[in-house]
Amino acid sequence: MAQLSDDCFAHGGRLMRLDEALALLEARIDTIIEVExxxxxxxxxxxxxxxxxxxxxxPAENNSAVDGYAVHFADLDPEAETRLPITGRAAAGHPLGRSAGRGEAIRIFTGALMPEGPDTVMMQEDCSLDGEAVVIRPGIKRGSNRRLAGExxxxxxxxxxxxxxxxxxxxxxxxxxxxxxxxxxRPLRVALFSTGDELQEPGQVPRPGCIYDSNRYTVGALLRGLGCRVSDLGILPDRRDSVTAALGEAAVDHDLLLTSGGVSTGEEDHVKAAVESQGKLHAWKLAIKPGRPIALGQVGLTPFVGLPGNPVASMVTFLAVVRPMILRLLGGRVEPPHRFAVTADFDHKKKRDRREWVRARLSLGSDGRLIARKFPREGAGILSSLVEADGLVELPEDLTRLESGAIVEFLPFSEVTP
Known part of the structure; x- marks a missing residue:
C-alpha cells in the first residue's frame, strides 16, 4: 500500500495563503503510487x-495530403494552363511501384505514397480532364499538398x-x-465517507431535521474524474467507535481517506478524535473563500483529508487543494489551470489577504467580449449555484474592491472537472 512519510502535513496553524499551502504540498508530497x-x-x-x-x-514516407494529381513542379507553366498525360495511379496502400518522369501526371489519392520524382500534388477540384490527360491551372506552389516523411x-x-x-x-x-x-x-484508491446522523441517502423517505448527503456524490464524481478508484463507505453514524473502526480498516488498503465536515471540536464531531487516535490531524486555515478550513492528516501513514461540510466550500477546496495533491501522489505534473480574462458586470467587496472565488455565468456582450455575471446568492451551502455557474471569477489577495467593468480572471469548471 502507498504511504506518506510521518507527519507530512504538520503546520503552525496560522492563516495561510493558497500559494503557500500549495508550495507546502509540493515540498512534502512525493509520488507514492506504483506503476503498471x-x-x-x-x-x-x-x-x-x-x-x-x-x-x-x-509519416514514414512522403505521401499525398489530397486526392489529385502528382506532378513535377518544373513541368507547370506559371502563367497558363498545363496539359499532362495521366500515366499511372497511386492509392493509399497501393503505391505506383515505379518512379515517374518529367512530363507525367500520376492520379493520386489521399494518403498514397508519393512516387519518386513528382514533388507537388494538384487537388482534383482545381483540375479538369481532357481525354487521357489532366489540365492544371497555374498558380500552385512547389511542394503543395505533399506530406513530408517525419513532418x-x-x-x-x-x-x-x-x-x-x-x-x-x-x-x-x-x-x-x-x-x-x-x-x-495505477489508480489511486480512495476511501470516501460521510458522517452525521442528520444525513440520509438520496431516495430514502426524509426524516425530520435530516438532509440528503450530496457532498459524497459530488466529491466522488470529482475523484472518479481524476481516475481514482473510489470505495464508497457510505454514511457513518455519529459514534466515535464506528468512525474509528471504519477509518482504521480503510487505511489498510487505501491510498487516501477523504470526507467532508465533522472535523471540528463539537461533541458530535468524532472524525477528529478518530483520526488522532490512530495518527495525526492538522487543521489548515486557508485564506480563501469559500472553503477556509481543511483538515489534513494521516491514519497511520495513509493520508486523510477532511473537506468543509458546506457543498460549495467542499467542491472549491477540492479543486484548489485536493486536486493538485492527488495529481502529485500519482506522479503527475501539477500545472495551474488556464484562466481567461473576462469583464465583470458586478461590484464586489472583499477582505485583503484573502483569495476569493465568485460563482459566475458567462455571456457574450454587445461588443463581443465575454461578460461574467455573478450568481445572485453567495451562500456556501447553495449547491445550485455551482450548477448555474460556468466557473469561478478568481479575485487575488491584494484586491479589496472590484468594480463592474473591470477585467478579471475566470476559471472555467471545464479546466478542473471531468
Missing part, C-alpha cells in the same frame, strides 16, 4: 510515468512526457508512434 503497464484502450485519464519515444517517423513525428523524438495526464489525442499519438501499451500510475 496498460493497453492503449485503458490509458485515457491515467498519469504517464515514462517518456514515450517514437521508434518510427510519421509529424521523427524517429527518436520524445512525443509524450512522463507526468502528463493522458488525453484522447495523447493516446492517439502513442498509437501513431506504434505503441500498444503505456507505463502509467
Amino acid at each position: 503497464q496498460v493497453a492503449l484502450s485503458e490509458a485515457l485519464g491515467r498519469v504517464l510515468r515514462e517518456d514515450v519515444v517514437s521508434a518510427v517517423s510519421v 509529424d513525428i521523427t524517429a527518436g523524438e520524445t512525443v509524450l512526457r512522463a507526468g502528463q495526464r493522458l488525453r484522447p489525442q495523447d493516446v492517439g499519438l502513442a498509437a501513431a508512434a506504434g505503441l500498444t501499451e503505456l507505463m502509467v500510475s
Whole structure:
C-alpha cells in the first residue's frame, strides 16, 4: 500500500495563503503510487510515468495530403494552363511501384505514397480532364499538398512526457508512434465517507431535521474524474467507535481517506478524535473563500483529508487543494489551470489577504467580449449555484474592491472537472 512519510502535513496553524499551502504540498508530497503497464484502450485519464519515444517517423514516407494529381513542379507553366498525360495511379496502400518522369501526371489519392520524382500534388477540384490527360491551372506552389516523411513525428523524438495526464489525442499519438501499451500510475484508491446522523441517502423517505448527503456524490464524481478508484463507505453514524473502526480498516488498503465536515471540536464531531487516535490531524486555515478550513492528516501513514461540510466550500477546496495533491501522489505534473480574462458586470467587496472565488455565468456582450455575471446568492451551502455557474471569477489577495467593468480572471469548471 502507498504511504506518506510521518507527519507530512504538520503546520503552525496560522492563516495561510493558497500559494503557500500549495508550495507546502509540493515540498512534502512525493509520488507514492506504483506503476503498471496498460493497453492503449485503458490509458485515457491515467498519469504517464515514462517518456514515450517514437521508434518510427510519421509519416514514414512522403505521401499525398489530397486526392489529385502528382506532378513535377518544373513541368507547370506559371502563367497558363498545363496539359499532362495521366500515366499511372497511386492509392493509399497501393503505391505506383515505379518512379515517374518529367512530363507525367500520376492520379493520386489521399494518403498514397508519393512516387519518386513528382514533388507537388494538384487537388482534383482545381483540375479538369481532357481525354487521357489532366489540365492544371497555374498558380500552385512547389511542394503543395505533399506530406513530408517525419513532418509529424521523427524517429527518436520524445512525443509524450512522463507526468502528463493522458488525453484522447495523447493516446492517439502513442498509437501513431506504434505503441500498444503505456507505463502509467495505477489508480489511486480512495476511501470516501460521510458522517452525521442528520444525513440520509438520496431516495430514502426524509426524516425530520435530516438532509440528503450530496457532498459524497459530488466529491466522488470529482475523484472518479481524476481516475481514482473510489470505495464508497457510505454514511457513518455519529459514534466515535464506528468512525474509528471504519477509518482504521480503510487505511489498510487505501491510498487516501477523504470526507467532508465533522472535523471540528463539537461533541458530535468524532472524525477528529478518530483520526488522532490512530495518527495525526492538522487543521489548515486557508485564506480563501469559500472553503477556509481543511483538515489534513494521516491514519497511520495513509493520508486523510477532511473537506468543509458546506457543498460549495467542499467542491472549491477540492479543486484548489485536493486536486493538485492527488495529481502529485500519482506522479503527475501539477500545472495551474488556464484562466481567461473576462469583464465583470458586478461590484464586489472583499477582505485583503484573502483569495476569493465568485460563482459566475458567462455571456457574450454587445461588443463581443465575454461578460461574467455573478450568481445572485453567495451562500456556501447553495449547491445550485455551482450548477448555474460556468466557473469561478478568481479575485487575488491584494484586491479589496472590484468594480463592474473591470477585467478579471475566470476559471472555467471545464479546466478542473471531468
